[in-house]
Amino acid sequence: MKNLHEVWNKRFVHYINELQKYLKFIVSGHLAIVITFVLGAAGYSYSEWLITAPADFPVFLLVAFIISLLLAISPPVTLMKNADGVYFLPLETKLNMYIKPALRWTYMTSILPAIAAFVVSIPMLTKIGGVSGQEIFVVIILVCVMKSWSIEVEFNYRWAASGKTIWMDRFVRFLLLFTTLYFVFNGNYFVAIAIVCISFVYFFVWKKKKEEVPFPFDHFIEVEQSRMMRFYRFANYFTDVPHIRGMTKRRKMLDVFYKLVPYASKNAQLYLVMRTFIRTNDYFYLWVRLTALAVVGAIFIPFPMVSMVFTGALAFASVVQLKHALLSGHEFRMDLLFPIETNARKLAVHKLLRMIQFGQALFVLVGVLIQGEYTLLMIAVPIVTLVISELTLRLGKK
Amino acid sequence: MTVLEVNDITGGYTRKPVLHDLTFSIGKGELVGLIGLNGAGKSTTIKHIIGTMNAAKGTILLNGKTMKEDPAQYRTAFSYIPETPVLYDELTLKEHLELTAMAYNLDASVFEARMGALLKEFRMEKRLNWFPTHFSKGMRQKVMIMCAFLVNPSLYIIDEPFVGLDPLGIQSLLDQMKARKDEGASVLMSTHILSTAEKFCDRILLLHNGKIRAQGTMSDLRAVFNMPDATLDDLYIEMTKEQQDEKFA
Numbered sequence: 001m002k003n004l005h006e007v008w009n010k011r012f013v014h015y016i017n018e019l020q021k022y023l024k025f026i027v028s029g030h031l032a033i034v035i036t037f038v039l040g041a042a043g044y045s046y047s048e049w050l051i052t053a054p055a056d057f058p059v060f061l062l063v064a065f066i067i068s069l070l071l072a073i074s075p076p077v078t079l080m081k082n083a084d085g086v087y088f089l090p091l092e093t094k095l096n097m098y099i100k101p102a103l104r105w106t107y108m109t110s111i112l113p114a115i116a117a118f119v120v121s122i123p124m125l126t127k128i129g130g131v132s133g134q135e136i137f138v139v140i141i142l143v144c145v146m147k148s149w150s151i152e153v154e155f156n157y158r159w160a161a162s163g164k165t166i167w168m169d170r171f172v173r174f175l176l177l178f179t180t181l182y183f184v185f186n187g188n189y190f191v192a193i194a195i196v197c198i199s200f201v202y203f204f205v206w207k208k209k210k211e212e213v214p215f216p217f218d219h220f221i222e223v224e225q226s227r228m229m230r231f232y233r234f235a236n237y238f239t240d241v242p243h244i245r246g247m248t249k250r251r252k253m254l255d256v257f258y259k260l261v262p263y264a265s266k267n268a269q270l271y272l273v274m275r276t277f278i279r280t281n282d283y284f285y286l287w288v289r290l291t292a293l294a295v296v297g298a299i300f301i302p303f304p305m306v307s308m309v310f311t312g313a314l315a316f317a318s319v320v321q322l323k324h325a326l327l328s329g330h331e332f333r334m335d336l337l338f339p340i341e342t343n344a345r346k347l348a349v350h351k352l353l354r355m356i357q358f359g360q361a362l363f364v365l366v367g368v369l370i371q372g373e374y375t376l377l378m379i380a381v382p383i384v385t386l387v388i389s390e391l392t393l394r395l396g397k398k
Numbered sequence: 399m400t401v402l403e404v405n406d407i408t409g410g411y412t413r414k415p416v417l418h419d420l421t422f423s424i425g426k427g428e429l430v431g432l433i434g435l436n437g438a439g440k441s442t443t444i445k446h447i448i449g450t451m452n453a454a455k456g457t458i459l460l461n462g463k464t465m466k467e468d469p470a471q472y473r474t475a476f477s478y479i480p481e482t483p484v485l486y487d488e489l490t491l492k493e494h495l496e497l498t499a500m501a502y503n504l505d506a507s508v509f510e511a512r513m514g515a516l517l518k519e520f521r522m523e524k525r526l527n528w529f530p531t532h533f534s535k536g537m538r539q540k541v542m543i544m545c546a547f548l549v550n551p552s553l554y555i556i557d558e559p560f561v562g563l564d565p566l567g568i569q570s571l572l573d574q575m576k577a578r579k580d581e582g583a584s585v586l587m588s589t590h591i592l593s594t595a596e597k598f599c600d601r602i603l604l605l606h607n608g609k610i611r612a613q614g615t616m617s618d619l620r621a622v623f624n625m626p627d628a629t630l631d632d633l634y635i636e637m638t639k640e641q642q643d644e645k646f647a
């Protein structure tokens with residue numbers, strides 16, 4: 001076997017490629033655009049609030065709380081795989097060669113949110129808390145050191161206790177971080193130094209305990225797998241991720257819609273397609289997301305023409321994506337053998353899409369009504385949803 | 399009366415055919431076993447009959463009609479149980495049955511009556527609202543079997559039906575097959591459980607390298623291989639030896 005450092009390097013390249021593959025969809029996806037707008041709006045409100053913020057606002061408590069929370073949660077990124085439990089076992093004594101770069105990468109990625117949150121809070125700290133530039137600089141250094149400490153402790157704890165009751169450890173670390181930061185902000189440096197000493201003792205306790213037990217491969221592999229799964233789930237909001245495709249849920253509340261399809265031979269495909277749409281997470285949440293965006297647009301866009309383009313584009317996206325999803329697939333399905341018309345599936349998908357796009361138009365109408373601009377052009381916005389949906393259905397290739 | 403006629407079929411996945419001039423037929427009320435080594439062409443034969451693969455040459459008639467002539471009638475005439483259960487993750491057991499009943503134009507009351515009997519026979523009454531993700535391999539297979547038997551077609555095409563079924567499930571399946579046979583339905587069953595095939599099949603088709611090596615009743619096969627007291631296992635092993643001899647020749 002090659003040396004473990006090389007194994008890490010190889011995996012790291014593969015991991016970065018995998019991230020890039022999905023990040024390009026995330027960055028260009030519709031949710032990303034919304035998040036940008038939300039962040040912009042939040043930033044604007046924050047700067048407005050700073051102008052009128054009360055002088056007695058507990059800024060130290062708030063900043064110490066948020067930063068400590070971001071510092072305390074420090075799960076390691078190990079890129080470990082299932083087979084490592086077998087193949088790494090003889091190399092346990094050399095495992096450090098693999099773990100070191102892993103923890104370094106963990107540090108580089110997880111320090112960013114903490115620093116970002118701190119940078120955002122600087123205007124608040126200087127304006128309300130009266131913190132000086134020099135103190136800000138010291139705290140930034142402190143935050144960087146604290147993150148390193150937190151990652152090391154969390155890793156050692158997970159190793160020593162196989163990750164059991166990790167929240168207890170996180171709570172202890174949170175308390176230590178929170179009190180240190182709070183006392184630093186308040187200028188009680190002696191108390192802060194005393195807490196830092198306790199933190200070092202806590203670090204050495206778990207470092208020593210770690211040396212008494214073998215490396216818990218199963219735990220670290222599980223942590224890594226659930227971390228990747230979370231990423232894939234997130235990426236799945238923007239594109240098709242094969243790893244988690246086809247997850248289904250009952251959604252009993254929507255059973256009422258099945259009554260729209262009575263028991264009859266000609267309805268067999270619609271019976272199937274409607275359930276496929278409602279119960280397959282990918283399809284259902286795709287429509288819910290696009291509809292929710294259309295409603296938000298209908299409520300907040302004051303110009304009817306812009307609103308029409310926005311909701312129309314979302315109607316187009318809904319129909320194109322769902323039509324493709326419900327009509328594609330090359331796997332054998334039993335309904336391919338049913339003694340029904342060969343184009344029954346296509347007709348059923350069209351019927352379903354007409355039904356759900358009518359629903360989308362109704363939601364958009366509600367959005368328009370909430371906005372309260374009852375002009376003729378504004379009322380035409382939901383009609384545009386219907387027209388674009390129908391045109392997309394008719395002009396589509398499949 | 400002939401239910402299924404396979405005439406001179408040549409076909410396969412690529413240009414290189416798997417089946418060569420395959421010809422056989424199944425009469426009304428007959429249970430025919432399709433036996434052969436891995437790769438002999440059993441599943442390919444079945445795929446041609448159910449219409450998911452098209453033959454390069456030859457015709458397949460079901461109740462006297464080809465798929466091209468009348469697709470709806472052709473498809474109504476058979477039901478298929480695949481080797482690996484193919485279920486919809488988004489449908490419950492009951493919905494699988496209901497969908498099948500709708501597609502095959504069963505009257506609602508007939509559906510209810512047949513569903514009740516099948517659920518009881520396969521001990522699945524309590525699983526009606528379960529989704530396939532919660533089913534074991536055997537239960538998934540039972541869903542496929544129940545869907546097939548719900549339809550009451552003239553021909554059942556069953557690929558490796560016993561894999562994953564518990565002994566009670568196997569018995570229920572055999573009972574159902576016998577009952578349907580007595581009512582006049584025909585069965586084409588591909589299996590490797592040779593003792594069961596020998597015991598229950600009226601005729602056996604021995605498939606070898608995409609051709610029928612021998613077909614008929616057990617005594618017909620014994621005569622072909624010139625092994626008077628042989629079991630189907632013995633004949634099968636003999637066929638394997640032939641393949642090895644061909645290899646070394």
